[in-house]
Amino acid sequence: MIRINLIPYRTARRQHQIIQHLGTFVAVVIAAALLALGAHTYSSLQLADLKEQTLQLQQQNQDLKQKIGKIENLDHLRTDVERKLKIVDRLQEGRFHSLKTLHEISLLIPENVWLDEINDQGKDLVLSGQAESNKAVAVFMRKLDQSALFENIRLDLINRVMIGGLPVRKFSLKVVRRDDAAVAAGQAEGS
Structure with a gap:
């Protein structure tokens, strides 16, 4: 019987299988490294985009804060202007109020009564003067009362x-x- 020595063939085959397995292992390691590198690069790009968006949002936030400050300043200015307009209206009203008062007194004062001083104390007026008689003062008081x-x-x-x-x-x-x-x-009742 012929004997064939298969040992070198098996050894060669094993070495070939080991090389294949090593090649596959190296390919898998390289593929995994490439995938990890790709994932890392992708997440780095996303992180850079997010940082850029964060900077843009912070800039927009600063711009909005400035605009809000301007709006608050405008509100302050508006209330200040309204307050000043109310003061002007009150002064304007007071000016005509004094004019009406003096006009009314000039219409009511009798010929034999002379005023020396009119002292305005808000709602109260103090009228000081001279009259020809007590009766003239009484007539003047009656006219004021009417x-x-x-x-x-x-x-x-x-x-x-x-x-x-x-x-x-x-x-x-x-x-x-x-x-x-x-x-x-x-005046409405008198009409």
Whole structure:
């Protein structure tokens, strides 16, 4: 019987299988390394994009904060302007209020009564002057009382004094000025 020695063939075959297995192992390791490198590169790119978006959002946030600051400043300016306009309106109203008051007093004052001083104390007026007689002061007080612009007329002082050798009465009246709504209501009732 012929004997064939298969040992070198088996050894060669094993070496060939070992080389194949090593090649496959190296290929798998290289493929895994390439996949890991690709995944790392992809996540690095995503991280860079996210950092760029974060910087853009932070810049937008800064811009919005500046705009909000400007809006708050505008709100402050608007309230300041409104406050100043109210002051101007109140002053304008007071100017005409004083004008109306003086006009009304000039219409009501009798010929034999002279005013020396009108002291405005807000709602109260103090009228000081001279009159020919007590009766002239009483007539003046009655006219003030009948006016829609005044109320609570009170005689604080009346003295007899000599001026230029003539006897006159020096007087001081306290008058309360009605507000514009009460004056308008009184004028509406009188119409």
